[in-house]
Each structure stands twice: as structure tokens, then as C-alpha cells.
Amino acid sequence: MIIGVDEVGRGCMAGPVVAGAVILDRRIRGLKDSKQLIKAERERLDVIIRKRAVAYGLGWASHQEIDEFGLTQAVRLAMQRAVAELQGQYQEAAREVQEIIIDGNYNFLKELPGSRAVVRADDTVAAVSAASIIAKVARDNYMIQMAEQYPGYNFESHVGYCTPGHRKALLELGMCELHRRSFAPVRAIL
Secondary structure, eight states, rough: EEEEEEEEEOOOSBSOEEEEEESSSSSOHHHOGGGSSSSHHHHHHHHHHHHHOOOEEEEEEEHHHHHHOOOHHHHHHHHHHHHHHHHOOOHHHTOOEEEEEEESSSOOOTTTTTTTEEETTTHHHHHHHHHHHHHHHHHHHHHHHHHHHSSTTTTHTTTOOOOOOHHHHHHOOOOOOOOOTTTTTHHOOO
């Protein structure tokens, strides 16, 4: 049994970083890196993953935590929170875990026994793909909700990423509460 872990939102100018942690015991067709799936497919798989996974958890690190602690530490916090939520809700399944696989080349959870980073795990390890998908759907849905609270920024379309439309809105409207003040693109635009 493995826990697959991945995060989304690292490259955004606004909003949180969200990590997913998933344990699977059977195959789910169509799993791959969330960035390679269209929105409708991610949302369909999100429902299936939550229904069929042995266990899953989500961890969030806010834009304030990103500004205060830095991106690396915020990603670590989000991943720690995702694994802790999974372990807290599914204690029996978590006891059987022998390995934690994190997408990428850096082990954000090196303090946890059995953890290791695997490059492209979000496309090659089913549990990591599933973690990528549930984290992406949760974060995108949050940013869509924030679009109502912060009109004009079009968070519903770019979900915080540094697109031409987002940069234009930032120039015209200035920063809103969700913007990461420590990010160079935000500072440069302002």
C-alpha cells in the first residue's frame, strides 16, 4: 500500500497551494496527471476517486502562508496536512502503508518514513495521479467561488495562474486579498 501525494497551484499568482494524498487498492481507468485532463474529465474522475479510494485527504496552504513562509515550506505544509487528514480519517488503512510517493524531484515529506520523490509520478503512479486530480478539482472549485467574491479578476477562468488576462486585471484593479505579495510577477506588475 502506498500513499500518493501531489500538489497544485505552485505556479499561481493568487490563491492557495493544495495537496492531495490518496491510497488506492484497485485500478481506476483514465488516471493521469491532472494537467493532461480536460476539466470535465477531472471532475468525473474526482467523484470516482473519492468513492473508490481506500483513503484520501486534502491539505491547504493559504496565500498568506506562502507569503510568510515561502513556497517550499507552504507546499510542505499542504502535503503534511493532506497526509495527516488521510491518516486521521482512515487510521487502519494508513497503518498498512509502506511507502509515500511524492510527485517531483524533491521529497517534501522526508521526515516521514518510507517517503520518496519520483519524477513524473503524477503520470506513472495511479495514487499520485489520483492525488493530483482531487487537489486540482478542489483548488479550481475554490478559485471559482472566489471569482464571485473578487469580480473582475476572472479567477473562474485562469484559477490564479499568470495569464495575460490575469496580468491585465492586476494592472487595472490592483491586488486583491488572494494575491501572493511575495511572488515576483505580482511585484513586477504592480
